[in-house]
Amino acid sequence: MEPTENQNRLSALFSLNRRKFIQSTIAGAGAAALPILASDAEAASKTADEFKEPARNVPIKGEFDVVVCGAGPAGVSAAITAARAGAKTQLIEVHGCLGGVWTAGLLTYIFDFDKPGLTKEIKAKLDERNARRNKIADQFVYHPDEMKVLLEEMCIEAGVKFRLLTRVSSAYKDKKQLTTIVTDSKSGREAWKAKVFIDATGDGDVGAQAGNSWEIGHGGDTCPCQPLTLNTLAVVRDPAALKQFISFYTNDGDKKNWHVPAVEAFKKEIARAGITPSYGMPTLFLIRDNLVMIMVNHEYNIKAFDADEITEATVQARAEVYNIVRGLNKLGGPWEGMQIVATPEQIGIRDGRRIHGRYTVTKQDLVVGARHEDAVVRPTFGVDIHAADRKTNEVETIGRGGIKMIPYDIPLRALIAKDVDGLMMAGRCISGDFVAHASYRVTGNAVAMGEAAGAVASIAAKTNKLPNEVAWSDAAQLLTKLGMRA
Known part of the structure; x- marks a missing residue:
């Protein structure tokens, strides 16, 4: 529906009054509490590659x-x-x-x-x-x-x-x-x-x-720095059927066998799915019941204070984890039915x-x-x-x-x-x-x-x-x- 002439006039009047109201208020005591119109804010910028934020009072x-x-x-x-x-x-x-x-x-x-x-x-x-x-x-x-x-x-x-x-x-x-x-x-x-x-x-x-x-x-x-890791929660059908792949599943026997053998076995299973993980020591932890944590990912040379780099690393990491879980599912057997239930709000930074x-x-x-x-x-x-x-x-x-x-x-x-x-x-x-x-x-x-x-x-x-x-x-x-x- 096309706006009528009266509607156009009302819209123009509202815009004019709103701008006057904001400009007059900014000049007064309430400047910190009100937003600044984009056009007014942009006028403060003097160069093409930076923006000068107008001064304001902060509560x-x-x-x-x-x-x-x-x-x-x-x-x-x-x-x-x-x-x-x-x-x-x-x-x-x-x-x-x-x-x-x-x-x-x-x-x-x-x-x-x-x-x-x-x-x-x-x-x-x-x-x-x-x-x-x-x-x-x-x-x-x-x-x-x-x-x-x-x-x-x-x-x-x-x-x-x-x-x-x-x-x-x-x-x-x-x-x-x-x-x-x-x-x-x-x-x-x-x-x-x-x-x-x-x-x-x-x-x-x-x-x-x-x-x-x-x-x-x-x-x-600047880097090189230690890599980032996206830990992931997943559920499996029967943890006992995967115990040889789960670090610290048991504390029976020699202490040195509680972790590394499980890592090596898990790595071989991922390789059997045709995948080489970015982390050389992929690990499964059993939290409780059938909930496990998967650590299979590394993102290299990412600065912890560069939002663009962290964004790219997070997207790549999540894709890798999902790819590995899909690959394990295709192996069938004890891996069948494994499902990711959560990836983290924040990729892990070392x-x-x-x-x-x-x-x-x-x-x-x-x-x-x-x-x-x-x-x-x-x-x-x-x-x-x-x-x-x-x-x-x-x-x-x-x-x-x-x-x-x-x-x-x-x-x-x-x-x-x-x-x-x-x-x-x-x-x-x-x-x-x-x-x-x-x-x-x-x-x-x-x-x-x-x-x-x-x-x-x-x-x-x-x-x-x-x-x-x-x-x-x-x-x-x-x-x-x-x-x-x-």
Whole structure:
């Protein structure tokens, strides 16, 4: 139906009045609360290859003792610890659940989980929920949705305020001290103030935005880096019929036979389907009942902070996983009826930014088994360097950095930013080199680092000190009081 002349006049009048209204309001106090017309915004751009965003006021969502950015294993642990210590704590997470790689990434297992504190507590509570099938000392596999619900309950019980589906987009300092972060979400752009911030984003997003120096890969700002992996959940008809292909299906017999023989057998089955997986050690884990996790994929030389590269990697990875499952189905027998039930919200990233701190954990620390008076955790997980490209993967899928690792200490100083005051790190984005990172990056260590950061941050906030001014002995005493250390 063609518009009438009156309709055209009304439309033109409405457009004119609307533009005048917005322009007059922008000139007044309400500028931050209203959208800017595209034509008005584009007028601010002076060059063809960049856009100058008009200045606007951003509402302050709140002021806190501690703001934790990233709700993965390190972030939830930091937030719970800080809140239990009495700090007013806000946790901000980009995904639609707490847990990070544990949940949104469908990791479904915990390495280096022989730690006291929250790791022990989480394990016990997951067992109460029957969230895993096998209770083997060397292996902890869990149901990711049970983990989601548990972490939400623990944060609520501790008094942690948390916001999902919210991304940190910028950070602002007063002189050298970080005072404010800005986020984007369905609620628009918001500012959050705190006395202490903890970067638990995994990729060091906050540290980089705040202007702290950092590195990735073997140093500098470019790859080669460790590859990305898209873990996948699937159901099978009868896990017992696949037990020879499932790592840690049983703890009978020699411990060395619990994992590698299953990997080799699974790899042969994939080859029998006419497929060579991009990961040289394809693995099946049984979570519970007939639910399994499949890890068969590697995406090489992807920068953790390049959205285009991550998008391409995710699409390629999902296609590969589906292709492998279809191929296994065609083999029939115990593979018949295998179905993918979920791919992750976030492809798994091993190697992102490492924010420079007041100490850098190095390969040499692992060689000598370094000890520190301000040790926050002692990793026991060996160096685990996944091949940086597919050709290397065919020769050496997992490298050990040319060393034999001796359990070593990570000092508090590696969790405190070097260039920005009021900023701490926890998890894989702490200060370390490529080889050391390949050991401490696993999630059991991330939890312990989160606890330490949360304890120090709470003390710093309540005593109006910077994190580097807090004695580790005071934080250790607090963790003992909270039941997180012996």
